[in-house]
Amino acid sequence: MIPALTDLLAAAQVVALPMRVRFRGVTEREVVLLRGPRGWAEWAPFPEYGDADAARWLLAAIELGWGELPSPVRSDVGVNATVPAIPASEVAALLSRYDVRRTAKVKVAEAGHGLDEDVARVGEVRRVLGPQARIRVDANGAWSVDDAVRALGALAPWGLEYAEQPCATVEELAALRVRLARNGIDVPIAADESIRRAEDPVRVAREGAADLIVVKVAPLGGVARALEIVAECGLPVVVSSALDTSVGLAAGVRLAAALPQLDHDCGLGTATLLAADVVEEPLVPQGGSISTHRADAAREAVDPGRVAAYGTGAEREQWWRDRLARAHALL
Incomplete structure (x- = not known):
């Protein structure tokens, strides 16, 4: 209705x-x-x-x-830390806001920043988090295929879990996967914008353009629709936020909690990036995760x-x- x-x-x-x-x-x-x-x-x-x-x-x-909302199949959702395109010197202070730093997503390819800055930022994240942490990078579709091959070749030595939307189009993502394989660059590709802003969000899976998909509740039209897209794609999934308040993050937690399978930490810790929220106790990770109980409570605590x-x-x-x-x- x-x-x-x-x-x-x-x-x-x-x-x-x-x-x-x-x-x-x-x-x-x-x-x-x-x-x-x-x-x-x-x-x-x-x-x-x-x-x-x-x-x-x-x-x-x-x-x-x-x-x-669909009933959850898990009570807790693992969450990654998020590192914006900040100088490497600021990385340690930002990561100190997370009590568990098992996984970090690092923004790269931001306008006005060079590849050397991206490499330094990712390298500092690796130094701070240690060799066992999972590090993923997000280019928001900013690279051409050639630029992505060059950049991911430079970033791969830091050990990347995956690269999120390195190129803008499905055709470019598919071509990039081939180029990376031919160049011996072992970096899986995740599709984000090619899912949430596409008329045909399943196309990335159909054309072999991604190894996993990133889904966000709001851009896809809700939890139920996001679950349908995940099922149709048949690829591993990461649930992420759209720079939400704790209210919007609660919907992301409920989507992640309802997935039949969830093998990756999710990008639902972005309340840490807000200097203020609409609830007294923001929905930030505790012990590296957010519970469905806390998510539901946040929606009543505005x-x-x-x-x-x-x-x-x-x-x-x-x-x-x-x-x-x-x-x-x-x-």
Whole structure:
């Protein structure tokens, strides 16, 4: 059931949360909180996304606040640390915020940063975490095939669990896997944007363009739809966040907890990147994992005082309300 637009607008509260460090070009995360009959939900498509993308994110929020989530098959979900494109000198301090540092995802290929900086950053993560830790890198589709071969050849000596979306297109990912094999570079490829922003998210599996997939609840339209895509792809999976508050992260935890098989730590520790959250106790990993119990509790713990403190001005609030109306019209 799709709630009426008037009900969604009445339930909507817009907040702008400061980031600890720039991440994905963002220094302040704007989010619309929606209170539904089944708890708080979150709608936060990035500002540059079009209305069709925003509508899928809205379906995920409606599922969380008005629908039912699948029953979990596990009570705890392992979580990786996330390292933005920061100088190598800042890596140790950032990683110290995580009580267990078993796995780390490191941003690479960010505009304005060279390969030497990426190599230094990943090398420092390896130094801090030690030889047994799993390190994955995420290029957000920024490399050409040639650039990816060169970059992953330079990064592979640090021992990579996988490279997430090194190139933008499915064709490039498929070509890259062949080139890496021919060059003896043993780095598995994970698809992210080629899943969550694709008209045909199963294409990466059908065309042999990835070794595993990264799925995110909001961009795919909800937990149920994400589970369908995972089943259709038939590849190992990592559940990740879309720079969510603790409310949105709770949906990611419930997706990961419902997967029939989960062999990788998930990218659900990004509340650590926020300098403020909408709950008193943010949904950050404890002992390297997040429990479904804590995730469900976070959805009931939104603090009105925090929502008021981080509210946006009238102009931004109206911008989000207008966007909500456009997205709702596409459902």
